[in-house]
Amino acid sequence: MRVDVVTIFPAYFDALDVSLLGKARERGLLVVVVHDLRDFTHDRHRTVDDTPYGGGAGMVMRPEPWGEALDHVLATGPDGPGPVESPRLVVPSPAGRPFTQALAEELAAEPWLVLACGRYEGIDQRVVDEARDRMRVDEVSLGDYVLNGGEVAALAIVEAVGRLVPGVVGNSGSLADESHVAGLLEAPSFTKPPVWREWPVPDVLVSGNHGAIARWRRDASLRRTARVRPDLVERLDPAACDAADLVQLAALGWLPTPGAHPAGFTYDPTAVAD
Ligand code: ADE
Numbered sequence: 001m002r003v004d005v006v007t008i009f010p011a012y013f014d015a016l017d018v019s020l021l022g023k024a025r026e027r028g029l030l031v032v033v034v035h036d037l038r039d040f041t042h043d044r045h046r047t048v049d050d051t052p053y054g055g056g057a058g059m060v061m062r063p064e065p066w067g068e069a070l071d072h073v074l075a076t077g078p079d080g081p082g083p084v085e086s087p088r089l090v091v092p093s094p095a096g097r098p099f100t101q102a103l104a105e106e107l108a109a110e111p112w113l114v115l116a117c118g119r120y121e122g123i124d125q126r127v128v129d130e131a132r133d134r135m136r137v138d139e140v141s142l143g144d145y146v147l148n149g150g151e152v153a154a155l156a157i158v159e160a161v162g163r164l165v166p167g168v169v170g171n172s173g174s175l176a177d178e179s180h181v182a183g184l185l186e187a188p189s190f191t192k193p194p195v196w197r198e199w200p201v202p203d204v205l206v207s208g209n210h211g212a213i214a215r216w217r218r219d220a221s222l223r224r225t226a227r228v229r230p231d232l233v234e235r236l237d238p239a240a241c242d243a244a245d246l247v248q249l250a251a252l253g254w255l256p257t258p259g260a261h262p263a264g265f266t267y268d269p270t271a272v273a274d
Helices: 010-017 019-026 063-076 101-108 125-131 151-162 210-228 230-234 243-251
Strands: 002-007 031-036 088-098 112-116 136-141 254-256 265-267
Touching (some): 010 031, 019 151, 031 063, 063 125, 136 151
Parallel strands (some): 088 136
């Protein structure tokens, strides 16, 4: 996969030299090219921002350098063989659609992504609207809070997407069991020693009984999700739950919602087991 990043702070992306993604880049699984937006300005001060039309606080990123930067990225094309298709443009923004594991999986199937990191009050909206004429564009939010710019969000997106590119994570089994993959949070994990500061690990995990371990993990996952992310339980599909899941969920007060489309669960405090 090729990823082009446009930013006024290329140094943020030095973090992609290390760890799993650094290795993936060395192995050519991931090609990351970082472009300095200021290289596409033509004034002495390399100005990228200006005051907002209509007034208001803060500055807005000027469209001209962005237009030239995106023209340049598009003209370079992705590395490697195959037809040159237009990339998918991702614009981190607190006003974007939520970034989820499902979107990370979708983006991981793309051969070429471009990330456009805005600063200040964001990028002149015409840049995004014009880009939509020549590529698929997603404005994407990391969460309901405001960062100083798109760089940290872009790093998170590259990491979440990059680790899903085949070969980047050595043990692909570890991708299957993690939080958010099946709409649930992952069960807690433990390692040696078996007792630490008088805290033993759950007996079942040292029992060697693989069936019992799988059931314990599934129940722990359901309990943790119900406790901290009831919104995820509401959206679980009862058809994807086995009988033991339904028993565990009922004991936590969650019953399949009668006649709901799409199907889900509803909390009923009278169902909670003592
Ligand atoms: N830029 C500023 N805040 C952001 C957020 N929450 N998500 C993505 N990009 C952002």
